[in-house]
Amino acid sequence: MLKQIQGGVCAAKGFTANGVHCGIRKNKTKRDLALIYSEVPASAAAVYTQNLVKGAPLTVTKNNIADGKAQAVICNSGNANTCNANGMEIAEQTCELIAKELGMKATDVVVASTGVIGQPLDITPIANGIPELVKGLGDHSNLACEGIMTTDTRKKEIAFECTVDGKTCRVGGIAKGSGMIHPNMATMLVFVTTDCAISSEMLAKALSADVKDSFNMISVDGDTSTNDMVSVLANGMAGNKEITSEGDDFDAFCAALNAATTYLCREIAGDGEGATKLLECKVCGGKDEQNAKIVAKSVICSSLFKAAMFGADANWGRVLCAIGYSGADVDVNKVGVAFRSVKGTVVVCENGAGVPFSEEKAKEILLEKEIEVLITLGDGEAKATAWGCDLTYDYVKINGDYRT
Amino acid sequence: MLKQIQGGVCAAKGFTANGVHCGIRKNKTKRDLALIYSEVPASAAAVYTQNLVKGAPLTVTKNNIADGKAQAVICNSGNANTCNANGMEIAEQTCELIAKELGMKATDVVVASTGVIGQPLDITPIANGIPELVKGLGDHSNLACEGIMTTDTRKKEIAFECTVDGKTCRVGGIAKGSGMIHPNMATMLVFVTTDCAISSEMLAKALSADVKDSFNMISVDGDTSTNDMVSVLANGMAGNKEITSEGDDFDAFCAALNAATTYLCREIAGDGEGATKLLECKVCGGKDEQNAKIVAKSVICSSLFKAAMFGADANWGRVLCAIGYSGADVDVNKVGVAFRSVKGTVVVCENGAGVPFSEEKAKEILLEKEIEVLITLGDGEAKATAWGCDLTYDYVKINGDYRT
Numbered sequence: 001m002l003k004q005i006q007g008g009v010c011a012a013k014g015f016t017a018n019g020v021h022c023g024i025r026k027n028k029t030k031r032d033l034a035l036i037y038s039e040v041p042a043s044a045a046a047v048y049t050q051n052l053v054k055g056a057p058l059t060v061t062k063n064n065i066a067d068g069k070a071q072a073v074i075c076n077s078g079n080a081n082t083c084n085a086n087g088m089e090i091a092e093q094t095c096e097l098i099a100k101e102l103g104m105k106a107t108d109v110v111v112a113s114t115g116v117i118g119q120p121l122d123i124t125p126i127a128n129g130i131p132e133l134v135k136g137l138g139d140h141s142n143l144a145c146e147g148i149m150t151t152d153t154r155k156k157e158i159a160f161e162c163t164v165d166g167k168t169c170r171v172g173g174i175a176k177g178s179g180m181i182h183p184n185m186a187t188m189l190v191f192v193t194t195d196c197a198i199s200s201e202m203l204a205k206a207l208s209a210d211v212k213d214s215f216n217m218i219s220v221d222g223d224t225s226t227n228d229m230v231s232v233l234a235n236g237m238a239g240n241k242e243i244t245s246e247g248d249d250f251d252a253f254c255a256a257l258n259a260a261t262t263y264l265c266r267e268i269a270g271d272g273e274g275a276t277k278l279l280e281c282k283v284c285g286g287k288d289e290q291n292a293k294i295v296a297k298s299v300i301c302s303s304l305f306k307a308a309m310f311g312a313d314a315n316w317g318r319v320l321c322a323i324g325y326s327g328a329d330v331d332v333n334k335v336g337v338a339f340r341s342v343k344g345t346v347v348v349c350e351n352g353a354g355v356p357f358s359e360e361k362a363k364e365i366l367l368e369k370e371i372e373v374l375i376t377l378g379d380g381e382a383k384a385t386a387w388g389c390d391l392t393y394d395y396v397k398i399n400g401d402y403r404t
Numbered sequence: 405m406l407k408q409i410q411g412g413v414c415a416a417k418g419f420t421a422n423g424v425h426c427g428i429r430k431n432k433t434k435r436d437l438a439l440i441y442s443e444v445p446a447s448a449a450a451v452y453t454q455n456l457v458k459g460a461p462l463t464v465t466k467n468n469i470a471d472g473k474a475q476a477v478i479c480n481s482g483n484a485n486t487c488n489a490n491g492m493e494i495a496e497q498t499c500e501l502i503a504k505e506l507g508m509k510a511t512d513v514v515v516a517s518t519g520v521i522g523q524p525l526d527i528t529p530i531a532n533g534i535p536e537l538v539k540g541l542g543d544h545s546n547l548a549c550e551g552i553m554t555t556d557t558r559k560k561e562i563a564f565e566c567t568v569d570g571k572t573c574r575v576g577g578i579a580k581g582s583g584m585i586h587p588n589m590a591t592m593l594v595f596v597t598t599d600c601a602i603s604s605e606m607l608a609k610a611l612s613a614d615v616k617d618s619f620n621m622i623s624v625d626g627d628t629s630t631n632d633m634v635s636v637l638a639n640g641m642a643g644n645k646e647i648t649s650e651g652d653d654f655d656a657f658c659a660a661l662n663a664a665t666t667y668l669c670r671e672i673a674g675d676g677e678g679a680t681k682l683l684e685c686k687v688c689g690g691k692d693e694q695n696a697k698i699v700a701k702s703v704i705c706s707s708l709f710k711a712a713m714f715g716a717d718a719n720w721g722r723v724l725c726a727i728g729y730s731g732a733d734v735d736v737n738k739v740g741v742a743f744r745s746v747k748g749t750v751v752v753c754e755n756g757a758g759v760p761f762s763e764e765k766a767k768e769i770l771l772e773k774e775i776e777v778l779i780t781l782g783d784g785e786a787k788a789t790a791w792g793c794d795l796t797y798d799y800v801k802i803n804g805d806y807r808t
Contacts, residue, residue, distance in 0.1 A: 053728030053736045053756070083724060083757050117721025118758035226725050303707070304803055311804030317521025320487060321630050324457030332457045352457070353487050354522035392804075393797045399708055400715030400796075 008141025008157030011172035012195035013237035016137040019147030022129025024078040034147030036073040042235035044070035045204035049228035056087025068200025073110040081113040145174040156267040162256035165240035169196035177268030190230040197236035198243040214261035220272035269387035274394030286382035293384040298326030300388035310390035314362035316348040334378030341368035412545025412561030415576035416599035417641035420541040423551030426533025428482040438551030440477040446639035448474035449608035453632035460491030472604025475512040483519040549578040560671040566660035569644035573600035581672030594634040601640035602647040618665035624676035673791035678798030690786035697788040702730030704792035714794035718766035720752040738782030745772035
């Protein structure tokens with residue numbers, strides 16, 4: 001009953017959005033301030049980076065949604081507002097300014113920032129941009145999406161329709177990931193909206209479970225950002241009976257949420273800094289889910305494997321090597337590896353040793369833009385999937401460039 | 405009393421070495437078989453990769469030196485002899501062939517391989533090359549060093565003299581690290597020789613302690629090879645009273661060993677695949693050594709930090725970010741960061757926040773070939789050092805190239 005639809009974060013009833021250039025960035029063609037607004041207060045949940053160094057906006061957001069409620073999301077790009085002496089103050093002022101303009105409570109704002117760490121963020125351009133930002137609110141998920149982009153090469157937005165309690169609900173999201181114009185962190189920000197009626201407790205539960213299989217299974221470069229955040233606002237305007245416990249309705253909502261987050265995961269990984277390929281590592285036959293996940297992430301994080309994929313080289317020894325040092329409890333003598341793309345599948349390793357294969361066929365498969373690495377562990381029934389991208393000259397270029 | 409001397413692995417009394425081209429590699433100008441020989445049986449100790457996927461030669465070596473004795477080291481480059489159906493057989497045959505030629509026991513041979521994983525290794529070129537290899541044994545540490553090189557751009561050899569029990573002892577080593585002509589793993593192999601008389605138990609103790617601060621603190625790309633090995637042969641020909649317990653003599657030997665291994669660490673890191681710079685991360689003020697080490701390694705392993713160093717960009721936010729996600733128990737609000745090279749020192753962060761600094765001066769410092777990243781944690785007295793290199797276009801090029 002899940003159906004992909006248009007509209008991004010504005011697909012769900014009662015949500016509008018906008019994005020403007022306010023002047024944090026010098027480039028006037030680049031929007032640097034984004035807003036998502038719900039016409040009624042919504043249940044809210046968020047998950048944050050595990051980095052001990054946390055952006056000031058994350059702390060403010062955490063305080064603001066401690067009551068499980070929010071009504072707006074504001075996010076600037078161009079400056080991470082992290083490791084600044086007055087970061088908290090700036091983030092709080094941002095909430096106050098946008099709340100005043102919208103006529104709502106400052107403590108119902110989710111605030112986020114993405115950009116260079118350790119550079120003071122001036123409130124002036126934000127204050128100046130807010131009137132225009134609010135005035136232009138409408139069915140503009142795409143503009144909000146632009147406002148949070150950095151070195152992203154494409155917009156990442158998605159929406160799905162599902163049925164909960166006989167009512168049609170929508171779940172939509174936008175994301176940014178994997179770079180900046182003055183790059184600093186492969187910061188990931190994801191904002192999801194839904195008109196499904198769900199308590200903040202169940203929303204938090206759904207989100208926490210979801211990220212374990214979605215955003216926590218992506219890696220572009222192994223560097224965990226200081227500003228990562230995924231937030232969901234659920235305003236209940238679909239009219240379903242509020243979800244307050246597990247059951248069919250909760251499952252239907254989680255399935256729609258997961259469809260949206262999985263789509264955004266693939267988008268973020270495939271648009272990783274400098275990436276030419278999306279890599280999807282699918283592990284099966286694991287002793288348990290934890291082991292399968294460790295293997296999938298280790299392979300997707302290996303610089304040597306990522307560089308081999310850039311070169312379309314079926315260098316499966318690097319896959320085995322990454323499994324071997326992953327720390328997972330696996331019997332390496334049972335491991336099988338295959339590569340797959342739209343051009344076909346090639347088996348390269350069985351029982352931990354190489355098998356003869358056509359290098360020509362392997363090359364043809366690996367020259368595609370989306371590559372699956374299929375790993376069988378032979379230890380049980382558990383599965384896991386992780387997403388990443390190849391390591392390219394452009395990754396080095398983007399991140400070796402001087403900040404100024 | 406520690407003095408750097410010439411001679412590499414042949415500096416210690418009774419050790420000779422050689423390296424030849426036997427035909428594992430197609431390029432006839434590249435030596436691919438190396439030998440180190442002690443005229444008398446020696447105490448032996450080794451440490452091996454922690455990767456679950458282990459090269460067959462490592463298993464054979466482990467068996468051979470289980471009795472704490474060895475007399476020769478043989479190593480081929482061009483093929484890792486790993487994930488091959490008959491790898492054990494080939495490694496054992498290699499030991500038998502070289503032992504027969506040298507007139508010694510096959511179980512006293514340390515055998516190692518470095519190269520592509522998962523390709524069958526033919527014994528024929530090795531068998532054919534062994535007579536010439538043995539015939540040419542002499543003061544040829546440099547030729548043995550060439551024989552184990554892969555994409556290394558320079559030879560890595562060192563020797564030190566120390567005094568133990570009133571006698572002059574020598575500790576010398578050769579190393580390869582960080583690449584291959586047909587690259588597969590940043591395999592690291594280190595062979596150390598000494599004429600110091602020391603029991604195999606104390607030799608093992610000295611080596612285990614040493615690698616924790618030396619080779620385990622290097623990272624080129626975060627990929628733990630399947631074939632890493634460090635071995636030490638101590639033949640006792642310096643004539644000192646055998647070291648059989650801790651004390652001044654043991655400390656003197658350990659100091660010489662550490663001088664040699666630290667030198668080789670810097671050489672391996674600075675010659676990492678594609679590297680233009682050696683990065684040395686020095687942490688002080690840690691709560692304990694473990695925390696200091698975790699911080700040092702996290703920074704040195706960060707792809708974003710490594711790319712910034714390639715670009716000579718004083719992007720200290722990435723250092724803080726890497727400390728934050730390291731998992732170490734640190735108070736990020738106390739962290740200080742400075743960059744140093746022969747051109748001077750620039751402080752960029754104090755108490756977890758940026759301080760004004762001259763970008764021009766920072767650039768001048770970071771354009772040098774050897775960069776120190778000085779981190780103070782403010783939590784205690786513990787220190788740690790880790791070594792790495794910058795992430796460059798050439799790293800991607802070397803590892804994205806097709807195997808054939």
